[in-house]
Amino acid sequence: MSNNKNLRRIAVDPVTRVEGHGKITLLLDEQNHVREARFHIVEFRGFEKFIQGRPYWEVPYFVQRLCGICPVSHHLAAAKAVDQLVGVDALTPTSTKLRKLLHFGQTLQSHALHFFHLSSPDLLFGFGSNLEHRNIVGVIEDFPDLALKGVRLRKFGQQVIEVISGKRIHGAATVPGGMNKALTIEERDRLLADINDVLIWAQDAVALNEKIHTEHPENHGFARLNSNYLSMVGADGKLELYHGGLRASRPDGSKIFDQYDYRGYTHIIREEVRSWSYMKFPYLTELGRENGWYRVGPLARINNCDYISTALAEAARKRFVAFGNGGFVHDTLAYHWARMIEVLHSAESIHELLLDPEILGTDLVVKGEKREEGIGVIEAPRGTLFHHYTVNEDGTIKKANLIVSTTSNNQAMNESVRSVANEYLDGNEITEGLLNHLEVAIRAYDPCLSCATHALGKMPLEIELIDAAGEAIDRMSKASNGSIKRTL
Amino acid sequence: MSNKTITIDDIEVPFEEGQTIMDAALAAEIYIPHLCHKPGLSPHGSCKLCTVDVDGRAVSACTLPAAEGQRIDNNTPALNEVRKTITQMLFIEGNHLCPSCEKSGDCTLQAMAYHLGMLDGHFPQFYPQRELDASHPTLVLDRDRCILCELCVRASREYDGKDVFAISGRNTNRQLIVNSATGRLADSDIETDDMAAHICPVGAILIKDHGYEIPIGRRTFDLHSVAESDLGEIKLSNVRHHDE
Secondary structure (H helix, E strand, O other), rough: OOOOOOEEEEEEEOOOOOOOOOEEEEEEEEOOEEEEEEEEEEEOOOOHHHHHOHHHHHHHHHHHOOOOOOOHHHHHHHHHHHHHHOOOOOOOOOHHHHHHHHHHHHHHHHHHHHHHHHHHHHHHHHHOOOOOOOOOHHHHHHHHHHHHHHHHHHHHHHHHHHHHHHHOOOOOOOOOOOOOOOOOOHHHHHHHHHHHHHHHHHHHHHHHHHHHHHHOHHOOOOOOOOOOOEEEEOOOOEEEOOOEEEEOOOOOOOOEEEEOOOOOOOEEEEEEOOOOOOOOOEOOOOOOHOOOOEEEOOHHHHHHHHHHHHHHHHHHHHHHHHOOOOOOOOOOHHHHHHHHHHHHHHHHHHHHHHOOOHHHOOOOOOOOOOOOEEEEEEEEEEEEEEEEEEEEEOOOEEEEEEEHHHHOHHHHHHHHHHHHHHHHHHHOEEEEEEEHHOOOOHHHHHOOOHHHHHOOOOOHHHHEEEEOOOOOEEEEOOOOOOOOOEEO | OOOOOOEEOEEEEEEOOOOOHHHHHHHHHOOOOOOOOOOOOOOOOOOOOOEEEEOOOOOOOOOOOOOOOOOOOOHHHHHHHHHHHHHHHHHHHOOOOOOHHOOOOOOHHHHHHOOOOOOOOOOOOOOOOEEEEOOOOOOEEHHHOOOOOOHHHHHHHHHOOOOOEEEEOOOHOOEEOOOOOOOOHHOOOOOOOOOOOOOOOOOOOOEEEOOOOOOOOHHHHHHHHHHHHHHHHOOOOOOOOOOO
């Protein structure tokens, strides 16, 4: 309940799925304007707690089970922390490249999944279009070529993951200080056989998203936020997904900090706990609790970086920058466009790495002197991902802190929901349009709950409108078959 | 060569005096599912997976001496169903988190579950509270995974000439304990090269700082089924007894 007695409360509450979903409460003032939006995360995972007391070398394997879409990100962030725990600051060139290859495969498949399977129905058919058709099956019916490209792009990313980790999901790749398997010539050639097609599909995906965004002016202001951005960048400011320094920028592009060693992250980021959500609210210490919230993920990375090291993606980035007239692009729906630029960069980088002779090396593990603390940070598909562990003398985990990407976008998602709700809430009426648009706003961030809640356009929801006196005055529910009915 | 025989699933199997049904079966390359048995260590009969039907009576093949003319049912749907149930109970009585376990792919319990077509735990999980002992500089004792097979107990006594482990408690409170003043592994005389440190079929005893080093596709049970693996195992022919 709101602490403010003058506010009305509207709750959007998924009712059937048991994990990977959120609940939205809109707090209204007397004029029916949305004063505050709360995107509750009602699931509780508890990983930080139950890895306490476990042996440190188990951690990358434990935490990758956080997710079925981007397990590689958790695996690698934890592995980077574990490298530090065993006193290794630099892996062998081959192991570094194998990890990068794995990570690019992961980014490619996760981004492709998000756009083609989850978001393309909204963008191709319109946010308010027929629910029964606005899903991946509808895309396959109306745009079979596009759907097939999406499926194949994702498949290629998964093949890269499988070759390196032995499985498409939840494989085994890292060991403390390195990797457990060299890449064979045969495996490399198998991936190279498909790379030219993948590069073409990735370019098509960028072109499609560029077109969707630039040709729909109504999309530009949708859920738009002039926010700060946080991401990792390479030493010279290039787009970097595996290892680099942290850069935070203000909405005007000026830098708050740059090339910050992520091992000192506790000095620049704090996390606020709010009673109504299990998800914390991180903020940049320098800007404070009120103003320090920021966005992470593809939009943050493409805005923040100075250039992209691969030619095709760099050309796509330049068009993105031109769209923003040289400044940052703050359009929330431009996340999709930025995401596809990263798909292209991932495909080009996979190509480069496969042609690098060092990728076939067999020197895979480095040893060092054990340390008590390890911090691993990586740019996961959804944004900057922090894994921080301390160990006891006996090698068991003493303490763990994870800031997952979606957490960093927590405040931003609330702000976007508020912005959209103000536009589409019609007096005391909950409308289907409101429901649809709220979903689209949240989905742009590709929060890790999107997979479970909207895989086939069947996110079960209940919205309740409660007035200032606490009386329910409207209630609407959407069943998992897509049918909507008023239940009050 | 003895002329005495038993019959296992209609196959005539020769045996030597003193051999158990399990010994005779393994020698004839007939697989009887088992977890607590290891050729070379004294039979124990605790896991009950090797339960066979001898002339209408259910017995443990690893402990019952072979006797002339025994007619034994082994690989039957009914017995395998019972074995599957036993395996399910072993899973739910401990905390077996295969997805993150470094023994996955090398775990005999997991391989047994696959062998018997086990698809779920069937019974409600016990979620027992069990202590992890990481006190030893090179070994970890993770009781969550222990199935109380006592292979480590016997390996320590019979092969290593030590007495590091024992099973204590009754019913659901049974657990693996360490024979040291503090009860901690660090204060016992176990060493990294001891057989007891390497014999655990489920990863309750592991070498520290190592894990996940064998890539998926090359682990023991990626390459062989549990039946092939147990039949092909090099037998511990030169078992030393601590009293020898």
